[in-house]
Amino acid sequence: MEPSRTDNVTPLRGIEGGPPIRLPPRNLEAEQALLGAILVNNRAYERVSEFLRPEHFSDPANGKIYEAMGQLIEAKQLADVVTLKSLFERDEGLAQIGGLGYLARLAGAVITVVNAEDYGRTVHDTYLRRQLIDLGEQVVNRAHGADLEQPATQQIEHAEQQLYDLATTGETEGGFQLLNVAAVAAIKAAESAFKRAGHVVGVTTGFRDLDAKLGGLHPSDLVVLAGRPAMGKTSLATNIAYNAVRARIERGDTEGAVVGFFSLEMSAEQLATRLISERAAVASDRIRRGDIRNEDFGRIVEAAQELQNLPLYIDDSPALTVSALRTRARRLQRQHNLGLIVIDYLQLVHPVSRSRGPENRVQEISEITRGLKTLAKELHVPVLALSQLSRAVEQREDKRPLLADLRESGSIEQDADVVMFIYREEYYHQRSEPTQRPDESGEKFNDRMQRWQQRAEEVHNKAEVIIGKQRHGPTGTISLFFDGNFTKFGDLAQGEKLPEQH
Numbered sequence: 001m002e003p004s005r006t007d008n009v010t011p012l013r014g015i016e017g018g019p020p021i022r023l024p025p026r027n028l029e030a031e032q033a034l035l036g037a038i039l040v041n042n043r044a045y046e047r048v049s050e051f052l053r054p055e056h057f058s059d060p061a062n063g064k065i066y067e068a069m070g071q072l073i074e075a076k077q078l079a080d081v082v083t084l085k086s087l088f089e090r091d092e093g094l095a096q097i098g099g100l101g102y103l104a105r106l107a108g109a110v111i112t113v114v115n116a117e118d119y120g121r122t123v124h125d126t127y128l129r130r131q132l133i134d135l136g137e138q139v140v141n142r143a144h145g146a147d148l149e150q151p152a153t154q155q156i157e158h159a160e161q162q163l164y165d166l167a168t169t170g171e172t173e174g175g176f177q178l179l180n181v182a183a184v185a186a187i188k189a190a191e192s193a194f195k196r197a198g199h200v201v202g203v204t205t206g207f208r209d210l211d212a213k214l215g216g217l218h219p220s221d222l223v224v225l226a227g228r229p230a231m232g233k234t235s236l237a238t239n240i241a242y243n244a245v246r247a248r249i250e251r252g253d254t255e256g257a258v259v260g261f262f263s264l265e266m267s268a269e270q271l272a273t274r275l276i277s278e279r280a281a282v283a284s285d286r287i288r289r290g291d292i293r294n295e296d297f298g299r300i301v302e303a304a305q306e307l308q309n310l311p312l313y314i315d316d317s318p319a320l321t322v323s324a325l326r327t328r329a330r331r332l333q334r335q336h337n338l339g340l341i342v343i344d345y346l347q348l349v350h351p352v353s354r355s356r357g358p359e360n361r362v363q364e365i366s367e368i369t370r371g372l373k374t375l376a377k378e379l380h381v382p383v384l385a386l387s388q389l390s391r392a393v394e395q396r397e398d399k400r401p402l403l404a405d406l407r408e409s410g411s412i413e414q415d416a417d418v419v420m421f422i423y424r425e426e427y428y429h430q431r432s433e434p435t436q437r438p439d440e441s442g443e444k445f446n447d448r449m450q451r452w453q454q455r456a457e458e459v460h461n462k463a464e465v466i467i468g469k470q471r472h473g474p475t476g477t478i479s480l481f482f483d484g485n486f487t488k489f490g491d492l493a494q495g496e497k498l499p500e501q502h
Helices: 028-040 042-047 060-074 085-090 092-096 100-108 116-144 152-167 179-195 208-214 233-254 268-280 284-289 294-308 322-336 358-379 391-395 411-415 425-430 442-459
Strands: 222-227 258-263 312-315 338-344 383-388 418-423 462-470 476-483 488-491
Touching: 028 042, 028 060, 028 100, 028 116, 042 060, 042 116, 060 085, 085 100, 116 152, 152 322, 208 462, 208 476, 222 233, 222 358, 222 411, 233 258, 233 268, 233 312, 233 338, 233 383, 233 488, 258 268, 258 322, 268 284, 268 294, 268 312, 312 322, 322 338, 322 358, 338 358, 358 383, 358 411, 425 442, 425 462
Parallel strands: 222 383, 222 418, 258 312, 258 338, 338 383
Antiparallel strands: 418 462, 462 476, 476 488
């Protein structure tokens, strides 16, 4: 029984000569052919069960039969006219379409079960068409409505999310693959990393020791960079983004990447000012105030011209939802071969549905991190998401962050492939300058002050990147140089490390 290649739509004349009434797409022949194929050979169910659901059938009775057959087959029982008899006896709707005689006709009309998957695809396609029509009507009705609480931009984002959900319904890309296929891919990745000077598998961070520890930022990974305010999260992320696009210019796709930077906190102009400050070695606050000497101006212009040629795209739209992030990232990848996504920062991303209360906020963050991980896998690029830490860090004597300090949700730790913390002891040390106690002698105070000054020199311009979790590699601490005047990170001299805490 071959399914019809048309939608079986019969135009009906409208009232008093009006336009014809269009019925939703459906293909009853394909539905019946599929059910008959499964009745004849239950193995046919395996070819369609991954993407086809009972609700995809246009005729609810056919959907019920498909669901009942699936329950029997998955329970390792035979699904045939005899075993389905009780279903027809209990359901009046099935009795109305012919009862057991209907099943017998389905089975008897089957010529071959080879086309079972084609029948299933046809049923699924007509389902998607019906859903698309329904979605279009909803969009039109909402746009005509006078709901001032949902502006047009939110309606567009909602429609984009619904379209994406519909597009991914029944996706079956991927699936099982033989181990040797995955092994060959792994060997090729290792060979590619071996040939590179820095042994980087993914996108380079531009920092020698960090790349050595991570092997670069890997495709499909969600990398979380967390820290307390003023630790330099945005500065480090901006430096990594710059290093990645510079590597793209100098070495192509081997280590570099086109970068999409979603800045939910700072404007694109502020980010550009930071990059110009770093490249021109002029303090960013002086650039903003216009406090620039003649010798500075030439370096600023040169830095700005350099940035113009870099494939770094900044989106500073506030309060983006995960669905909006996905839509814009997919567009950027399609147009410019996007290779790295940076999000500053995670807690400013909006979930699809807003809720109140701390418990619901945890659920929202969980939804966001799952969405970002899905985005990384879908586009096959690393996603670097910045995150705030809880104030619990400030209550400890040792203020180095821990995984437990991740703010508002343990799902950040769960969903992330890599969790890194940025920590600068210098920031806290400057705020602990000793003062002389009333009962303290001058000699003791001078001794304490001398030790404090010595430690200040040791931690000056130094930062730590603490890798608290790495799903595919070791954890540990990386030491970096940091110049707060120019918001610039860099490698420490070979073999140089942060001194131990006294």
